[in-house]
Amino acid sequence: MIRLLKAGAGIALAGMLLVACGVTDSAPVDRSASTLSQGADLYQANCMVCHGSDLRGTDLGPPFLSEVYRPNHHADAAFLLAVQTGSRAHHWNFGDMPPIAGIDADDIASITAYVRSVQEAEGFEPYPPP
Ligand code: HEC
Numbered sequence: 001m002i003r004l005l006k007a008g009a010g011i012a013l014a015g016m017l018l019v020a021c022g023v024t025d026s027a028p029v030d031r032s033a034s035t036l037s038q039g040a041d042l043y044q045a046n047c048m049v050c051h052g053s054d055l056r057g058t059d060l061g062p063p064f065l066s067e068v069y070r071p072n073h074h075a076d077a078a079f080l081l082a083v084q085t086g087s088r089a090h091h092w093n094f095g096d097m098p099p100i101a102g103i104d105a106d107d108i109a110s111i112t113a114y115v116r117s118v119q120e121a122e123g124f125e126p127y128p129p130p
Contacts, residue, residue: 039114
């Protein structure tokens with residue numbers, strides 16, 4: 001009985017957290033399987049050439065698995081901004097990122113969801129790199 005109560009409280013708490021996030025985050029992240037697979041395809045088509053097919057970077061751009069791209073340091077909004085307006089080199093020496101044409105805000109949200117899911121699965125590399 002006590003265990004059941006605890007489980008119930010846990011579920012209630014999780015529900016409250018979800019509601020709280022929904023209120024504070026203007027664009028709740030959709031992590032459905034279809035969004036993630038669409039995000040993966042869009043990533044490979046538009047970002048992979050610089051950020052790497054495994055998100056570990058290339059000679060042209062930085063790894064998204066660097067801890068500098070943790071959500072608390074580069075929030076999802078940073079992805080929208082970088083893709084739409086480009087990004088001046090400031091963390092690395094790869095040069096500036098150009099704006100990326102041909103993808104809309106929904107596409108960028110899917111890409112961001114995909115990047116977050118890989119970050120969670122793979123963990124982070126130290127920044128600056130060793
Ligand atoms: C032509 C190469 C290139 C392509 C293509 C590219 N990027 Fe980048 N991106 C870069 C470079 C270089 C930087 C690092 C700038 C720096 O020194 O901080 C960067 C940085 C970023 C950042 C961090 C911006 C910040 O606020 O610091 C985000 C987010 C990002 N890219 C997202 C993307 C996404 C999403 C795509 C695909 C839609 C993409 N990039 C495609 C080169 C690229």
